[in-house]
Amino acid sequence: MALRVGVIGGGQLARMMIAPAVELGLEIRVLAEDEGMSAGLAATAVGDYRDIDVVRAFAAGVDVVTFDHEHVPQSVLRALVADGVVVHPGPDALQFAQDKLVMRARLAELGVPQPDWAAVRDVAELQAFLDAHAGAGVVKTPRGGYDGKGVRVVRAAEEAQDWLDALAEGDALLVEELVPFVRELAQQVARRPSGDTVAYPVVETVQRDGVCAEVIAPAPAAAERLVQVAEEIGRTIAEGLGVTGMLAVELFETDDERILVNELAMRPHNSGHWSQDGAVTGQFEQHLRAVVDLPLGSTAPRAAWSVMVNILGGPAEGTLEERFPAAMVEHPQAKIHTYGKAPRPGRKVGHVNVADDDLDDAVYVARAAAAHFV
Amino acid sequence: MALRVGVIGGGQLARMMIAPAVELGLEIRVLAEDEGMSAGLAATAVGDYRDIDVVRAFAAGVDVVTFDHEHVPQSVLRALVADGVVVHPGPDALQFAQDKLVMRARLAELGVPQPDWAAVRDVAELQAFLDAHAGAGVVKTPRGGYDGKGVRVVRAAEEAQDWLDALAEGDALLVEELVPFVRELAQQVARRPSGDTVAYPVVETVQRDGVCAEVIAPAPAAAERLVQVAEEIGRTIAEGLGVTGMLAVELFETDDERILVNELAMRPHNSGHWSQDGAVTGQFEQHLRAVVDLPLGSTAPRAAWSVMVNILGGPAEGTLEERFPAAMVEHPQAKIHTYGKAPRPGRKVGHVNVADDDLDDAVYVARAAAAHFV
Numbered sequence: 001m002a003l004r005v006g007v008i009g010g011g012q013l014a015r016m017m018i019a020p021a022v023e024l025g026l027e028i029r030v031l032a033e034d035e036g037m038s039a040g041l042a043a044t045a046v047g048d049y050r051d052i053d054v055v056r057a058f059a060a061g062v063d064v065v066t067f068d069h070e071h072v073p074q075s076v077l078r079a080l081v082a083d084g085v086v087v088h089p090g091p092d093a094l095q096f097a098q099d100k101l102v103m104r105a106r107l108a109e110l111g112v113p114q115p116d117w118a119a120v121r122d123v124a125e126l127q128a129f130l131d132a133h134a135g136a137g138v139v140k141t142p143r144g145g146y147d148g149k150g151v152r153v154v155r156a157a158e159e160a161q162d163w164l165d166a167l168a169e170g171d172a173l174l175v176e177e178l179v180p181f182v183r184e185l186a187q188q189v190a191r192r193p194s195g196d197t198v199a200y201p202v203v204e205t206v207q208r209d210g211v212c213a214e215v216i217a218p219a220p221a222a223a224e225r226l227v228q229v230a231e232e233i234g235r236t237i238a239e240g241l242g243v244t245g246m247l248a249v250e251l252f253e254t255d256d257e258r259i260l261v262n263e264l265a266m267r268p269h270n271s272g273h274w275s276q277d278g279a280v281t282g283q284f285e286q287h288l289r290a291v292v293d294l295p296l297g298s299t300a301p302r303a304a305w306s307v308m309v310n311i312l313g314g315p316a317e318g319t320l321e322e323r324f325p326a327a328m329v330e331h332p333q334a335k336i337h338t339y340g341k342a343p344r345p346g347r348k349v350g351h352v353n354v355a356d357d358d359l360d361d362a363v364y365v366a367r368a369a370a371a372h373f374v
Numbered sequence: 375m376a377l378r379v380g381v382i383g384g385g386q387l388a389r390m391m392i393a394p395a396v397e398l399g400l401e402i403r404v405l406a407e408d409e410g411m412s413a414g415l416a417a418t419a420v421g422d423y424r425d426i427d428v429v430r431a432f433a434a435g436v437d438v439v440t441f442d443h444e445h446v447p448q449s450v451l452r453a454l455v456a457d458g459v460v461v462h463p464g465p466d467a468l469q470f471a472q473d474k475l476v477m478r479a480r481l482a483e484l485g486v487p488q489p490d491w492a493a494v495r496d497v498a499e500l501q502a503f504l505d506a507h508a509g510a511g512v513v514k515t516p517r518g519g520y521d522g523k524g525v526r527v528v529r530a531a532e533e534a535q536d537w538l539d540a541l542a543e544g545d546a547l548l549v550e551e552l553v554p555f556v557r558e559l560a561q562q563v564a565r566r567p568s569g570d571t572v573a574y575p576v577v578e579t580v581q582r583d584g585v586c587a588e589v590i591a592p593a594p595a596a597a598e599r600l601v602q603v604a605e606e607i608g609r610t611i612a613e614g615l616g617v618t619g620m621l622a623v624e625l626f627e628t629d630d631e632r633i634l635v636n637e638l639a640m641r642p643h644n645s646g647h648w649s650q651d652g653a654v655t656g657q658f659e660q661h662l663r664a665v666v667d668l669p670l671g672s673t674a675p676r677a678a679w680s681v682m683v684n685i686l687g688g689p690a691e692g693t694l695e696e697r698f699p700a701a702m703v704e705h706p707q708a709k710i711h712t713y714g715k716a717p718r719p720g721r722k723v724g725h726v727n728v729a730d731d732d733l734d735d736a737v738y739v740a741r742a743a744a745a746h747f748v
Contacts, residue, residue: 002695002714003695015396016396016397018392018393018396018415019392019393019394019396019397020393022389022390022392022393022415023390023393023650023709023710023711023712024710024711024712025694025695025710025711025712025713025714025724041392041396041415041416042415198706276397280706280707280709280729281706289702294698294699294702295698295699295702295703295706296702296706297702297706297707298706298707300707302676302677302729303676320399321376321377321399324668324669325668325669328663328668328669328670328671329669332572332654332655332669332670332671332672333654333671333672333674335397335654336397336398336399337397337398337399338397338398338399339399340376340399350399355654355676
């Protein structure tokens with residue numbers, strides 16, 4: 001009987017696991033939040049992932065549980081584990097992706113390079129940090145943020161007054177130094193429960209308004225030492241945090257050639273979408289192989305360069321599908337991926353991958369093809 | 375709303391359309407013959423494709439109807455068209471894939487090179503053909519054959535006595551000269567209803583016991599002239615027969631450097647499976663794009679060489695999945711595709727694709743990985 005992988009969450013990451021699951025002969029079942037979500041084709045249940053009864057019933061029908069997002073509460077995750085359900089990544093690893101303060105403390109223990117940071121509970125503590133860091137900092141709510149939400153650059157402690165006022169007893173905000181980075185990078189690593197890890201080449205990511213806009217794989221003009229350091233950071237975190245499945249490590253590259261860890265994600269990640277068409281094993285297949293503890297696939301690139309451009313928002317009028325003819329006739333080499341989501345300003349509704357032996361050509365075609373959809 | 379593609383037939387060809395349909399944002403619905411078939415994930419109906427009521431009900435829910443096989447009767451196809459259903463390939467084209475005598479007659483009209491052939495109704499007619507062709511011939515039932523079934527090499531007319539006796543009034547068998555070929559090739563072409571065609575590089579196919587065993591893309595050591603002739607034959611047939619979607623043309627290469635058409639298939643075909651991992655646009659995505667009349671994708675190869683090896687039969691004991699660990703750990707670059715079918719001697723249950731810049735390496739890895747599954 002085919003191995004059954006249960007994915008909690010019905011978004012585009014779950015959707016993009018469907019294709020490799022079908023080809024590999026893994027049975028994929030999705031617990032979706034609602035009807036008609038991105039991963040609807042594989043949705044065998046609809047319900048609230050915070051409801052232990054809903055999640056238990058779903059988990060009973062699969063061999064391993066994994067995730068489209070990191071929002072399943074620890075209480076639910078630990079109840080599953082207590083039931084004997086196989087969960088990858090498990091709660092011990094996921095806590096570091098769910099709470100940025102816990103993550104910062106653990107990375108410090110591991111000796112992984114990261115921005116200066118502190119837990120702050122009031123204006124005085126926050127202002128003291130800012131004063132010690134050239135008067136600026138990045139304040140983050142430790143939980144629940146994504147795509148720039150829950151992140152604010154401040155130059156005076158009062159700018160975070162509302163978040164400080166909303167803190168529950170015993171909670172704190174995370175503040176980090178404002179890193180003078182020259183660019184952002186991302187490192188993908190996969191780790192299977194029995195221990196093996198594989199690393200993808202480090203990539204350059206371009207963010208706009210806190211949202212990933214473009215990815216270039218591998219990171220252009222990256223020094224060999226930098227590539228090795230990024231990979232080592234990725235493997236150290238995957239092993240140190242006990243990650244199973246895909247790990248994405250968002251990195252800052254500074255003007256003095258240091259690499260600092262910005263964020264983590266323990267799942268396939270936007271910065272790894274290029275691998276669907278640009279690597280021998282895409283990150284969605286790799287995640288599936290890892291969570292069912294199969295040997296990991298080759299991360300070798302299929303072309304010298306791969307470029308991913310997000311389709312953000314989608315058309316102001318009409319549907320994505322109406323733009324297919326023009327985009328495809330002009331760019332027959334573009335790989336168009338759509339998420340089955342209605343267009344809405346700023347929303348990630350799809351992406352375009354282009355692999356090419358010429359970087360300029362790949363960037364041009366990926367941008368030009370994606371531009372047809374906005 | 376997403377374009378809805380309805381596929382009649384729930385086999386592995388329908389299954390392998392699921393992945394590109396999901397990524398491209400096309401809704402795929404399958405009319406399967408039974409529960410639990412290869413394309414079960416997308417099966418929205420189960421029923422008999424020869425039953426016009428079943429097929430009509432299925433067709434009512436989709437924007438275009440296409441096929442996993444060529445066995446839907448002309449009467450059903452023509453009833454759909456009369457209903458206003460969009461059908462690709464349509465009945466006028468499919469008749470040439472359904473009846474080899476009709477195909478031979480039409481290819482003769484088009485001037486496409488093919489083996490000598492004749493329609494024969496009795497022993498005398500068949501013997502006369504054999505006598506005129508060095509005493510040998512290939513007798514074929516014009517309808518219903520596949521994977522070597524309905525094909526018999528004869529050296530005396532009596533060897534086809536049973537088939538001749540079973541002929542209905544007015545029917546005939548096809549007999550073809552026994553071509554002294556040096557190897558077999560296959561040419562894939564896609565054609566969209568509005569007329570554009572794209573061609574893949576001609577590939578070499580290796581048959582065992584009448585079943586495709588291996589494919590090498592492109593065909594090694596193929597003369598440039600031969601590559602052009604194969605492509606021209608493919609385009610001539612696609613246009614001359616009004617094919618929409620993928621067309622596969624199986625070819626003989628003779629020792630005097632001629633190319634002769636052996637068989638046709640109007641759908642994705644085993645000889646094109648390499649393109650899933652070896653071409654920018656795989657044949658399953660290309661078929662979908664063609665049947666919904668979207669611009670066709672690039673057929674450029676992703677690597678110098680691609681090799682496909684079929685998994686025939688599957689393990690004598692146990693399941694395919696039990697062989698994954700050993701196959702994957704030894705061959706991380708192998709792309710394993712399984713069909714969700716129970717192992718059975720001779721049955722196509724999956725295939726392995728390997729793309730590599732070195733042909734010997736690609737052949738070795740693909741064969742070695744596939745060998746883990748038998």
